[in-house]
Amino acid sequence: MLDDPRPSKQLPSIELAILPERVLEALIAGSIDRASDAFGQPLPPFLLEDTWLWNYRFDQLRADPATGPWLVRVVIDANTGEIVGHAGFHGPPDESGMVEVGYTIHPDYRRRGYATAALGALISYACNDSRARTVRASVSPDNVASLKTIAAYGFVQVGEQMDEVDGLELIFERPVR
Numbered sequence: 723m724l725d726d727p728r729p730s731k732q733l734p735s736i737e738l739a740i741l742p743e744r745v746l747e748a749l750i751a752g753s754i755d756r757a758s759d760a761f762g763q764p765l766p767p768f769l770l771e772d773t774w775l776w777n778y779r780f781d782q783l784r785a786d787p788a789t790g791p792w793l794v795r796v797v798i799d800a801n802t803g804e805i806v807g808h809a810g811f812h813g814p815p816d817e818s819g820m821v822e823v824g825y826t827i828h829p830d831y832r833r834r835g836y837a838t839a840a841l842g843a844l845i846s847y848a849c850n851d852s853r854a855r856t857v858r859a860s861v862s863p864d865n866v867a868s869l870k871t872i873a874a875y876g877f878v879q880v881g882e883q884m885d886e887v888d889g890l891e892l893i894f895e896r897p898v899r
Contacts, residue, residue: 731874733839735800738809738847740790746780749773765796766805768828775808782813789814791847797827797840806831809840811848819855820895821848837871845875845898854898860891 741749741761748757749769758765779793794810807827815821823844827836841859848854859877861868869892877894885891 731835731838733835733842736806736836736839736843737798737800738795738840738843739798740793740795741776741779741808742790743780743783743787746776746783746794749776750780761796763803766828769796769805769808772808772826779810792821797825797836799831799836804831806836807840809844811844815848815851815853815855819853819898820858821854821856821898822858822860832867837868838874841871841875845896848898856895857898859894860885861894862888863890863892 739761744760745757745765748754748760749765750773752770752773754765754767754770757769775794782789782793792811792814794808796805797807797809798805807825809823809825812822812824823841825837825840825844827840845857848857857877859868859872860883861872863869872894875896877896879892880895881893883891883893
């Protein structure tokens with residue numbers, strides 16, 4: 723049995739539900755109703771704000787359907803059923819065993835522990851794949867909330883990079899196990 727990587731603070735109970743290809747297609751087309759039908763439950767309109775991400779993940783999924791479980795998922799509050807954001811990996815483990823996480827919690831749900839819970843769930847998922855050895859997080863130096871979130875899981879800064887969209891990002895890593 724693997725150790726639970728979550729901090730000791732009481733976190734909300736969440737579920738991470740995969741967004742299948744047909745849901746991504748509907749989101750890309752701008753149809754929250756069609757996306758909701760394909761998902762099987764109502765999706766919040768705020769998901770339409772990330773069309774660039776859905777396009778990118780859709781292309782990844784089309785290139786290699788086996789990447790699906792590693793890509794984007796919605797973050798669902800397990801008690802209320804509300805979708806509060808999305809989280810996932812940039813892809814499956816690379817040749818060195820590295821996986822990079824990404825998560826976004828809608829502003830209406832921030833500061834309630836959802837990002838911390840989502841990150842813990844992602845780390846747990848990576849723990850169950852023997853190929854994964856390192857979890858990476860790239861965070862803007864101005865994103866104090868995310869810096870605190872990753873610190874709670876023992877991430878250590880290993881470098882920095884200039885992202886063409888997001889600007890300067892600090893690169894943090896931690897062992898999967």
